[in-house]
Amino acid sequence: MALEGLRQKASGGRYEDIVQSIGNTPLVQLKRLSPKPGVKIWAKLESRNPTGSVKDRVARALIEDAEEKGAIEPGQSILEPTSGNTGISLAMICSRKGYPLKVVMPENVTPERTQLLQMYGAQIVYSEGSKGSNGAVEKALQMAQDGRYYMPYQYGNMANPNAHYNGTALEIIEELDEVSAFVAGLGTGGTLMGNGRRLKETFGDAVKIVAAEPMQGEPVQGLRSLDDGFIPPIIDISILDRKIFVTNSDAILWTRKLLDEEGIFAGVSSGAIARVAVRIAGELDEGNVVFVVADDGWKYLSSGIYTRPLDEIENLDSTVWW
Numbered sequence: 001m002a003l004e005g006l007r008q009k010a011s012g013g014r015y016e017d018i019v020q021s022i023g024n025t026p027l028v029q030l031k032r033l034s035p036k037p038g039v040k041i042w043a044k045l046e047s048r049n050p051t052g053s054v055k056d057r058v059a060r061a062l063i064e065d066a067e068e069k070g071a072i073e074p075g076q077s078i079l080e081p082t083s084g085n086t087g088i089s090l091a092m093i094c095s096r097k098g099y100p101l102k103v104v105m106p107e108n109v110t111p112e113r114t115q116l117l118q119m120y121g122a123q124i125v126y127s128e129g130s131k132g133s134n135g136a137v138e139k140a141l142q143m144a145q146d147g148r149y150y151m152p153y154q155y156g157n158m159a160n161p162n163a164h165y166n167g168t169a170l171e172i173i174e175e176l177d178e179v180s181a182f183v184a185g186l187g188t189g190g191t192l193m194g195n196g197r198r199l200k201e202t203f204g205d206a207v208k209i210v211a212a213e214p215m216q217g218e219p220v221q222g223l224r225s226l227d228d229g230f231i232p233p234i235i236d237i238s239i240l241d242r243k244i245f246v247t248n249s250d251a252i253l254w255t256r257k258l259l260d261e262e263g264i265f266a267g268v269s270s271g272a273i274a275r276v277a278v279r280i281a282g283e284l285d286e287g288n289v290v291f292v293v294a295d296d297g298w299k300y301l302s303s304g305i306y307t308r309p310l311d312e313i314e315n316l317d318s319t320v321w322w
């Protein structure tokens, strides 16, 4: 029968607090979007983390790594450049653990992000919108020079990929005996590096690690193009087998397909990633293709993309949204 081999866990587990409950996210098959019966496409729903994104894993790893190294003590101010999700996750975790947090992010992110950060008690410093996440990194590095802050710096901290190497990837391996391709967006590169390294150690070169990248000059929130000039230090290009570009309007269209065809309410980067996963699936005859749903759609509701008629979405000028 169709559901054969799918495991349904009786409960989501029992945890001491919300921070402990991060991870153990479901892997959900996309039956309608798979182009071939022999190829299974699986969405790893990182949107099911406590603040709604994959960055809960990373923020927890960054803070716990600093604690273990003795780099921070309660009361220490933390500073981080982030286009949103890492800031929101850090804000939740820092508020639980007693670290005041300042985040630097581009001024043109959606208002939901600002409210979420404020809700968890973070202080926000805005950087120039046109400079994107690179502008936020630049500004935070300047601010960190006075030595008052501890900056986890997810772009250069191995705790970021290690959160995936020791978490996300192990969960995927626990569920699937074979993975032909792993597809994720490239922001800091942590998701692709950590999962890529572990999956290649487990399945060898049979697994292809594929990055979904935005077209240059067409930003998709959360993602970056390596051609923009900044290659995060945690990135080891040799782990990537392919990178595939996605336009902003395709990202939006596929975000809607995830919702309308599969009932998955995801952020826009996940649309871009799903589009690449379906393309890779079309090139295979059989096997499992896993892709990461990096966040849920709540933060993007004000853009209107979930409710507009599809023909308006297909023709929209993508630059108006971001």
Ligand SMILES: Cc1ncc(COP(=O)(O)O)c(C=O)c1O
Residues within 6 Å of the ligand: 055, 085, 086, 185, 186, 187, 188, 189, 190, 191, 192, 221, 222, 223, 267, 269, 270, 294, 295
């Ligand atoms: C929405 C979204 N998608 C994808 C990514 C990419 O993840 P990574 O930083 O692990 O490359 C991010 C990272 O911030 C993100 O916020």
